[in-house]
Amino acid sequence: MSAISFQSVSKTYPTQRGQSGAAVKALDDVSFDIQQGEFFGLLGPNGAGKTSLISILAGLSRASSGSVTVHGHNVLGDYAAARRTLGVVPQELVFDPFFSVREALRIQSGYFGIKNNDAWIDELLASLGLADKASANMRQLSGGMKRRMLVAQALVHKPQVIVLDEPTAGVDVELRQTLWQFIAKLNKQGSTVLLTTHYLEEAEALCSRIAMLKLGKVVALAQTSELLQAASSNVLRFKIDSELPAALAGKARITGRIVQFPAHNANEIEQYLAAIRQAGLEAVDVEIRKADLEDVFLEVMSGKSKAAA
Amino acid sequence: MTGMQTLLYKETLRFWKVGFQTVGAPILTAVMYMLIFGHVLEGRVLVYGTVNYTAFLVPGLVMMSVLQNAFANSSSSLIQSKIMGSLVFVLLTPLSHWHWFFAYVGAAVARGLLVGAGVFAVTVYFGRPDFVYPLWIVLFAVLGAAMLGALGVIAGLWSDKFDQMAAFQNFVIMPMTFLSGVFYSIHSLPPFWQTVSHLNPFFYMIDGFRYGFFGVSDVSPWLSLGIVSTALAVVSAIAVNMLRTGYKIRS
Numbered sequence: 386m387s388a389i390s391f392q393s394v395s396k397t398y399p400t401q402r403g404q405s406g407a408a409v410k411a412l413d414d415v416s417f418d419i420q421q422g423e424f425f426g427l428l429g430p431n432g433a434g435k436t437s438l439i440s441i442l443a444g445l446s447r448a449s450s451g452s453v454t455v456h457g458h459n460v461l462g463d464y465a466a467a468r469r470t471l472g473v474v475p476q477e478l479v480f481d482p483f484f485s486v487r488e489a490l491r492i493q494s495g496y497f498g499i500k501n502n503d504a505w506i507d508e509l510l511a512s513l514g515l516a517d518k519a520s521a522n523m524r525q526l527s528g529g530m531k532r533r534m535l536v537a538q539a540l541v542h543k544p545q546v547i548v549l550d551e552p553t554a555g556v557d558v559e560l561r562q563t564l565w566q567f568i569a570k571l572n573k574q575g576s577t578v579l580l581t582t583h584y585l586e587e588a589e590a591l592c593s594r595i596a597m598l599k600l601g602k603v604v605a606l607a608q609t610s611e612l613l614q615a616a617s618s619n620v621l622r623f624k625i626d627s628e629l630p631a632a633l634a635g636k637a638r639i640t641g642r643i644v645q646f647p648a649h650n651a652n653e654i655e656q657y658l659a660a661i662r663q664a665g666l667e668a669v670d671v672e673i674r675k676a677d678l679e680d681v682f683l684e685v686m687s688g689k690s691k692a693a694a
Numbered sequence: 695m696t697g698m699q700t701l702l703y704k705e706t707l708r709f710w711k712v713g714f715q716t717v718g719a720p721i722l723t724a725v726m727y728m729l730i731f732g733h734v735l736e737g738r739v740l741v742y743g744t745v746n747y748t749a750f751l752v753p754g755l756v757m758m759s760v761l762q763n764a765f766a767n768s769s770s771s772l773i774q775s776k777i778m779g780s781l782v783f784v785l786l787t788p789l790s791h792w793h794w795f796f797a798y799v800g801a802a803v804a805r806g807l808l809v810g811a812g813v814f815a816v817t818v819y820f821g822r823p824d825f826v827y828p829l830w831i832v833l834f835a836v837l838g839a840a841m842l843g844a845l846g847v848i849a850g851l852w853s854d855k856f857d858q859m860a861a862f863q864n865f866v867i868m869p870m871t872f873l874s875g876v877f878y879s880i881h882s883l884p885p886f887w888q889t890v891s892h893l894n895p896f897f898y899m900i901d902g903f904r905y906g907f908f909g910v911s912d913v914s915p916w917l918s919l920g921i922v923s924t925a926l927a928v929v930s931a932i933a934v935n936m937l938r939t940g941y942k943i944r945s
Contacts, residue, residue, distance in 0.1 A: 398945075445785055446945045465788035473786050479779035483708045489783075495700025496787035538783060 386457050387418040388546050388577035389442065394451035396437050396601075411437040413601040415451070419579060419594075421545075424572050426592030426609070427581045428682060433598040435581045436476055439550050442579075443473045455546055469497060472544030474535050474552045476581075480523040486510070486534060487519045490541050497542035509537045512567045514560060529556045536564065546577045553584060565591060589613075589678035597685050605685045612681050620676050621646040621654050623668035630664050633657070638683060644668075647680060698793035701784065705801030709767055717809055720763055724755045724813040728820050731877060745908055748821025752814065753831075754876035757838060757903045759813040761896065764806030764839035765846040765867050768798045772850025773859045781943060791937035795847065795930070802843025803836060810835060823907040830906030830915055834922065838899035841926040842867075847933040851941050870896045875904075880912050895925040 396412040412434045419425045429435050440446035442453050444464050453460045458467040481489060487506065494502035510516045513533040518526060526534060532555055540547065547568065553561045569591065572578050582588055588595060588609075595612055597605035605612060624642045628634075638645045648654045654673060661668050695703065709716040732748040775781040784794070825831070845867075853859040874896035880888050891897045892913075902918030905911035911918070 440945070443786055444944065445782065447940070465790065468786060468788045471786075475779075475782050475786075477779050477782075479782055481775070481780040481783065482778070483711050488707075492700060492704045493783060493787075495695050495703070496697045496784065496789060498695075498697050498700075500695065539786075 386421070387454070388421040388423065388456060389419040389579060390454045391415050391417055391438065391442075392452045392454075394438065394441060394448045394453060396434070396441060396446070397449045411601050412441075412448070415598070415601070415603055417596055417603060417606055419577060421456075421577050422572070422575055423594060424569075424578045424592050425580065426588040426595040427579060427598065428585070428588060428595060429581075429598035430686060432600075434601040435598055436550055437601075438598070439473070439548055439579070439581065442548065443471060444468060469542065470545050471548060472539040472542065472546070473548045474539040474550060476550040476554075478528060478531050478535070478555070480526070480531050480534065482522070482524045485520050485522055486515060486526070486537075489523060489534070490537060493538045493541045499542055502541065505543065506537075506541065509540055512563075513537055514563055529560055532556050533560065533564065540571075544576070546579070547571065548579045550581050551583065552580075553582060553587065561587075585678040585682055595678075597682065599686055604688075605681075609678070613676065613678065615681075618676055619648045619650075619654070620674050620680055621648050621657055621671070622674060623671040625661075625666055625668050627666050629666070630660075633660055633664070645680075647676065647684060648673075697787060697789045698797050701789060701793065701797035702800045705767070705771055705797055706804050708771060709801070709805050716763070716767070716805060717812060720759050720809045721812040721816055724759050725816050727755055728752070728817045732820050745823075745910070746821065749823045750821075750879070750904075750908075751877065752817045752821055752823050753904045753907045754900055755817055756810045756814045757835065757900045758871050758874075758876045760806040760810035760835055760839050761842045761871055761899065762867065763809040764802040764842040765849070765863070767802040767805040768843045768846030769850040769853075769859060769862070770846075771798065771801075772847065773853050773856065776850070776854075776943065777856070785943060791934055794937045795844070795934050798847050799840055799843035799930075799933075802846055803839040806839030806842065807835060810839075824909070825907060826909035827906045827915075831903060832906075834899055834903035834906065834918070837919075837922050837926055838896075838903065841895075841899070841922065841929055844926065844929045844933045848929065848936060851933075851936050851943065854942070870894055873897075874900045875912065876900060895921055898922050898925075 394412055394415045395410070398409045398411055400408050415438060427435050427438065437446065441448045442455070442460060444460055447461070455467040456470045458470065460467045484492065490506045491502065494506070510519055513536060515530060515533055515537065518530060523534070532552065536552060549568070553564065556564065565587065568578060580588065580592060592609055595607065595609050596603055622643065622645045625644055626642065629637060629644065636646060646657045648657065658668070728751060732751055735747045849859060849862045853862065873891060874894055875891065880891045880897065883891065898913070898918035898921045901911045901913055902915045902922065905915040
């Protein structure tokens with residue numbers, strides 16, 4: 386049985402009252418399964434439909450058509466069982482200002498009918514670096530602490546499926562590592578993890594399989610290693626002070642002075658360098674590196690990849 | 695505790711933590727009404743022919759406080775948590791729409807009765823009413839608080855902004871409570887306004903509640919009980935249906 390199953394999920398948001406324009410199709414016939422124990426990445430640019438899909442999974446939103454199950458439980462018809470199985474870390478940095486950290490976690494446990502949960506609450510707080518904040522009011526926490534508190538609240542009922550919607554936004558590097566170590570430990574113990582993030586190096590390091598969404602459609606779905614292989618295997622990277630000719634600029638990813646060309650073989654690399662020389666330009670700090678997930682992502686989003694689903 | 699009991703506990707703890715404003719402030723307001731109206735009208739007005747005005751006013755003020763605070767509890771909790779986004783912590787739980795309803799209305803009843811008891815404890819010093827039928831007192835207080843708690847759920851779900859909530863409170867709840875006979879017997883009104891008052895379900899809550907104190911009322915307490923129960927059932931059905939469909943909380 387799949388941990389999560391999306392079957393032909395579509396979501397259309399009606400036009401807001403007083404606004405003109407057509408209704409927005411946030412998700413268009415999305416279907417894929419996530420197996421139990423997987424660490425699965427859901428990637429896509431802003432507005433691709435990632436959060437819409439997670440909202441439907443979590444019961445925060447309803448699909449216009451299609452169905453979603455969690456461990457076989459339909460998220461609409463059998464929502465109570467589905468939500469007991471799910472632990473969702475929302476993207477928005479929200480908190481209830483009336484309570485302390487421990488009170489909020491006890492209350493969250495209580496919603497799931499769990500009594501005397503302090504041992505697990507203490508473990509969560511220690512693992513997420515919040516042990517010394519147990520008595521602090523939620524308002525006193527920094528942004529990064531509030532983010533980690535969202536993770537603790539999502540995990541308080543020991544869910545079998547953990548959904549993380551951009552959990553590391555605004556969290557510093559050291560604490561991000563702590564968070565990932567903890568989530569990876571839970572994954573090793575059998576929890577399924579569904580992650581959305583804009584930090585593609587995190588997704589590459591953690592996720593065994595990845596789906597990419599673009600304008601509400603799945604445009605890539607494969608093992609992370611397959612995605613990396615299917616994309617351009619190398620990247621030619623250099624710095625340049627002048628503007629590239631238009632023909633070359635169209636093929637390159639340019640960030641300030643840094644220019645990067647996706648290349649499949651040595652021949653392509655030679656051609657790029659020759660074109661630069663012929664244009665009378667000087668490339669400095671030239672290097673060739675292996676393509677990473679960011680390169681794959683950009684290729685898929687531009688429609689050039691062979692890795693599309 | 696079950697999930698529903700936890701939500702009820704959380705909603706009760708929420709107002710209790712800011713009790714100075716959620717319980718203390720309405721008691722002070724009621725004392726101000728008592729000082730001003732009681733002082734000005736005491737000795738000049740007899741209600742039902744035998745009841746002095748201050749004693750008449752006490753149950754009215756108590757019930758007004760019960761109703762307004764029951765409404766304020768469920769409505770403000772929902773609108774605040776909607777706007778701040780913290781409602782997501784409840785939305786992600788397995789709690790059903792019935793659990794939500796009983797927890798939010800239960801906490802509203804708790805706050806309404808607590809404030810009502812506080813107002814009574816303070817205002818009874820000015821004019822002591824009788825306790826002819828205590829069970830009617832409790833029955834109408836609970837039913838009235840439950841109806842306003844359910845109405846608060848509707849208002850909290852419907853409102854997108856604080857000013858919409860304020861409009862609901864100022865243009866619906868406030869006029870209906872003031873025009874319900876808190877400060878007067880409707881028999882002292884001109885016939886037209888008597889008719890208008892009879893269309894106001896809040897009038898029956900206060901009249902039935904007052905019957906429990908004096909054994910005298912403008913209309914039969916059974917009629918009041920029937921109308922208040924029906925109004926509660928209608929408002930509850932609307933609130934439960936809004937929660938079931940996730941009106942404005944599940945897109």
